[in-house]
Amino acid sequence: xxxxxxxxxxxxxxxxxxxxxxxxxxxxxxxxxxxxxxxxxxxxxxxxxxxxxxxxxxxxxxxxxxxxxxxxxxxxxxxxxxxxxxxxxxxxxxxxxxxxxxxxxxxxxxxxxxxxxxxxxxxxxxxxxxxxxxxxxxxxxxxxxxxxxxxxxxxxxxxxxxxxxxxxxxxxxxxxxxxxxxxxxxxxxxxxxxxxxxxxxxxxxxxxxxxxxxxxxxxxxxxxxxxxxxxxxxxxxxxxxxxxxxxxxxxxxxxxxxxxxxxxxxxxxxxxxxxxxxxxxxxxxxxxxxxxxxxxxxxxxxxxxxxxxxxxxxxxxxxxxxxxxxxxxxxx
Numbered sequence: 001x002x003x004x005x006x007x008x009x010x011x012x013x014x015x016x017x018x019x020x021x022x023x024x025x026x027x028x029x030x031x032x033x034x035x036x037x038x039x040x041x042x043x044x045x046x047x048x049x050x051x052x053x054x055x056x057x058x059x060x061x062x063x064x065x066x067x068x069x070x071x072x073x074x075x076x077x078x079x080x081x082x083x084x085x086x087x088x089x090x091x092x093x094x095x096x097x098x099x100x101x102x103x104x105x106x107x108x109x110x111x112x113x114x115x116x117x118x119x120x121x122x123x124x125x126x127x128x129x130x131x132x133x134x135x136x137x138x139x140x141x142x143x144x145x146x147x148x149x150x151x152x153x154x155x156x157x158x159x160x161x162x163x164x165x166x167x168x169x170x171x172x173x174x175x176x177x178x179x180x181x182x183x184x185x186x187x188x189x190x191x192x193x194x195x196x197x198x199x200x201x202x203x204x205x206x207x208x209x210x211x212x213x214x215x216x217x218x219x220x221x222x223x224x225x226x227x228x229x230x231x232x233x234x235x236x237x238x239x240x241x242x243x244x245x246x247x248x249x250x251x252x253x254x255x256x257x258x259x260x261x262x263x264x265x266x267x268x269x270x271x272x273x274x275x276x277x278x279x280x281x282x283x284x285x286x287x288x289x290x291x292x293x294x295x296x297x298x299x300x301x302x303x304x305x306x307x308x309x310x311x312x313x314x315x316x317x318x319x320x321x322x323x324x325x326x327x328x329x330x331x332x
Contacts, residue, residue: 026189027063029211033181036061038162045166049174059162061174069173070186073135073157074193076171080133083107087131089145091115094180095137098187098214105209106194108135111145120148133157137187138177139164159186184214 030036038059042050051062080086086108090099096112103110109129111119118125134149136142139158143165149156150168158164160172173190176182188211196203 026067029185030063030066033185034179035066035175035182035185036063037176037179037182039178041163043163043165046160046162046164046172046174049172050162061162061176066173066175069171070189070193073171073173074190074197076155076157077106077108077133077135077190077194078197082132084109085132086135087111087129087133088135089115089142090137090183091141092138092183094178094216095183095187097216098184099137101214102187102191105191115142115145117144118148120145120152120154137183139166139169159183180216184216185211188214 036051038050038061040057040059042053042059049062049065051060053059077086083106086106087110088099088102088108089111090096091114099110099112102108109131111127116125116127119127119129120131122128130152131154134145134154135157136145137159139146139156139160142158146156146158146168155170156168157171158169158173159175159177160166160169161175161177164172164177166172173186175186177186188209192207195201195207201207
């Protein structure tokens with residue numbers, strides 16, 4: 001019986017370990033988002049997480065250690081009783097959307113954008129918080145938050161690239177924290193692992209939330225897509241439905257068209273007469289009429305007309321040089 005119990009416990013343990021193993025789909029996503037690509041510089045404390053260095057000088061991060069650290073960080077986050085006591089920080093634009101999504105699904109406190117100095121140490125600060133755990137996207141750009149956390153003895157979890165400083169960082173997740181897709185995928189994996197550990201969903205089921213929701217979206221690209229969609233809708237040639245014209249009046253397009261055609265038919269001559277057949281020489285008729293009208297009035301020679309009477313006399317020119325100079329000038 002003891003042997004059977006040990007065998008069953010071993011099978012259960014093996015099943016749990018298999019569930020914790022990284023999936024092939026997750027590895028493909030990490031490779032697709034270039035999570036394994038580091039920088040040409042490597043910190044001495046990040047050297048154990050580097051697999052090798054390429055010929056162009058770029059360091060390759062070991063994905064197996066990245067997955068292990070994601071699981072460790074998820075266990076730490078899930079151990080916090082109040083989810084709001086976990087502060088997630090992202091000062092860079094690429095990580096702000098991912099941080100907000102992570103906070104939405106896990107209940108953490110998001111800090112997306114500029115970190116206000118004194119947010120952890122100054123109690124009169126408007127954004128003062130007292131978290132029990134701090135998760136940052138980049139310990140270099142979020143250095144102020146990491147430094148303040150060290151003053152308050154708050155543990156820090158950080159996504160660290162090969163050149164990231166590890167000072168005051170308790171748990172470093174080695175990965176590419178500079179790519180927009182890589183940052184989104186890392187936060188998505190961490191969020192899914194936290195939900196698994198909290199029992200929000202079983203590990204046998206895939207998370208219904210796609211990683212695309214964590215991706216950074218450029219506002220200019222969104223405006224271009226909206227303009228293109230609006231332009232496509234206007235160029236579709238859709239007919240305006242009858243009804244309100246926007247000014248409080250209603251109309252029927254068919255009735256308006258019928259009345260317009262009826263007025264056009266009434267303006268034509270009765271019997272369908274041909275205007276071209278009944279017309280003569282219009283220019284000749286016009287010339288005759290003009291001749292009759294101009295016969296009574298003789299042409300006027302404006303050059304021979306005398307100037308009108310009562311005109312003012314011409315002004316005589318004055319010789320200012322002949323005038324005597326003025327004397328007795330005032331005292332300026």
